[in-house]
Amino acid sequence: MLHNTRASAMRKLPLAITLGLVSLATQQAFAHGYVESPKSRAFMCSSTGGSLNRDCGAVTYEPQSVEYSPSVNHHYPNQYCAGDFTQCGPANGTIAAGGINSFAQLNEQSVTRWQKTTVKPGMNEFTWHYAAGHASAYYQFYITKKDWNPNQPLTRDAFELKPLLNENAGGVRPPAGGKTQHKVNIPADHSGYHVMLATWKIADTAATFYQVIDLNIDNDGAPIPDWKILGAVQPEPLHVGDKVSTRVFTSAGEQQNRQTRLNIDTEEQAQANTWPFLLAQKVNKANAGYVMGELNANNEVVPNYGKNTMYAKNNSDVVSVEIQKEQPSIPGELKLSGLQAEYTLKDNAADLHFNAIAQGGKYTISSTVYNDKNESIAYQQAEPGNNTPHFSIPLRNVNDGGYDVVVVAKPEKGELLQQTHHFTLKAEDANSGDYDFIFPKGLSGYKAGTKVLAKDGNVYECKPFPYSGYCIQWNAGATQFEPGVGSNWQDAWIRK
Known part of the structure; x- marks a missing residue:
């Protein structure tokens, strides 16, 4: 999640602040949370299978990790400081992602890019959900101005800088898996699309968690029908000859x-943002008990180039709508990514992490691992219809030697797809003695100069102060500093 420019930024910090950051590093990785209700932008990317917000990138898998801290990539005004959103925090244009490069997709901003939750002005309840608890300093909620431009990146100029709620948390530590509720009074003079920014300041680390919530404020000043959301049609490129x-x-x-049926007859119709618009036009003319599009400033549902939400009035008999694609023009294909040719055993164990991508139909994808005796030793199956699953397969009580992972995609109809990847498990060199621990054993004791054997088989040495504090920032849900494989391992480690 981090960037190497952090090193130069930290050199500019006063010594007292630098010392404080390092001393707190042991705890910083363990506080995570997101706004569960109304669902935040990040949480909509990960919940309901990502059917409401799509193409979100890494935050799909960790909506709880939008964490602004000294080590992120982008700061306001130019480096980390400990104040609130009006003084410090993610740089303008990177607010939704908390200043983190790997979550940059969250910074996209247009009137139709993100799914919205309809609320009324007045008192509303917002719920923080905690993947891991931590002592809390305060919560703040900010809302965009009445005249903000929803088609420009989020900046401080877009927000009312007096928070709607500034709640002192008194150092209370919410439990992991717990929730807190916060009453926020949405102004009566706000209507239509607005963004709420919720911040959760941690009391005993340098971190603040950021969540943006996309709202449609249903103001009683206009005759607005009550809608229920049935789902959304997401843009993706199609081909001539496809049918939706x-x-x-x-x-x-x-x-x-x-x-309602749409035939894709031209290359223009097949474009990712065009065919959903054409389908919405046909649906809205069909009077089928629901409509498709996005709410405009008059709270009318109109077809949109890109994502289109499916709405029905509350008195409609329609309970759900599914989108079916016939894509005979796409040949069946299965690809694997993330697999290595060799893995180092640690205590006769290793872990496989990889992605499978299938196209040409709707598949059920499974993965089986075989040893050199052709015995199956591990198996996982993804949810049917998930054409892009991530597999995380633990291999336990295994020995060095050759292995195969066989990935099979079974379609509802058509030809079965298969890919086989051969890899080797290599026993760790017990006689090398050139490391102190096999990562992450002994994690709490890592310090400058500590050497560890990493998953990739290489030895890494913990960097000197002030970067040594990052060597111990690791758990299964926050792996950015993991030596050799984390997104920002170079900020903490030196490869030997």
């Missing part, structure tokens, strides 16, 4: 007479 259709369901089952 809707499947409409009521409590009585599928209503085939309400189906």
Whole structure:
């Protein structure tokens, strides 16, 4: 999540601050949370299978980790300081991502890019959910100005800089898996699309967690119908010859007479942002009990180039709508990424982490590991219909030698796809003696000069002060400083 420019930024910090950051580093990786209700932008990327917010990048897998700290990439005004959002924090244009490069997709900003939650002006309850608890200093909630431009990147000029809520948390530590509720009074003179920024300041580290929530404020000043959201149609490129259709369901089952069908006849129609607009146009003319598009300033649902939300009035009999794609033009293909040719055993154990990507239909993807005796020793299956699963397969009580991982994608119809990857498990060199620990054993005792044997088989030495504090910032959910494999291991380690 971090960037090497952090080293030069830290050199500019006063010595007292630098010492404080390092002394707190042991705890900094263990506080994580997100706004669960109304669902934040990041949480919508990871919940409901990412069907509401798509193409979010790494935050899909860790919405709890939008953590602004001294080690992030972008600071306001130019380096870390300990004040609140009005004084410090992520640089303008990087607010939604907490200044973190790996979450940069969250910074995209347009009136239709993100799914919104409809709320009323007045008192609303916002819920923080904690993946890991930590002593809390305060919570603040900011809202965009009445005249903000939703098609420009989020900056401080877009927000009212007097928080709607400034709540002292008194150092209370919420439990892991716990929640806290916060009453926020949304101004009556705000209506339509607005962004709420929620910040959670940690009391005993240098971190603040950032969450933006995309809201549609349903102001009683206009005659607004009450809508329920059925789902969303996400943009993706299609091909000439493909077909897209809707499947409409009521409590009585599928209503085939309400189906809307779009044939992709030209390259222009096949463009990722074009065909959803054309489909929405056809749906809205069909009077099928629901509509497709995005809410405009008059709270009318109109077709949109890009993502289109499916809405039904609360009195509609439509309970769900599915999008079905027929894509005969796409040949079946299965790709694997992230696998290595060799892994180093640690206590007769290793872990496989990789992604599978299948195209050409709807698949159920499974993965089986075989040893050199052709015995199956591990198996995982992804959820049916997930064409891009991530596999994390622990191998335990295994020995050095050759192994195969066989990945199979079984379609609903058509040809089965398979990829086989051969890899070697290599026993660690017990006689080398050139390291103190096998990472992450002895984690709490790492200091400047500590040498560890990492997953990639190389030995790494913990950097000198003031960077040595980052060597112990690791857990299963925060691996950016893991030697050799973390996104920012070079900030903490020297490869030997």
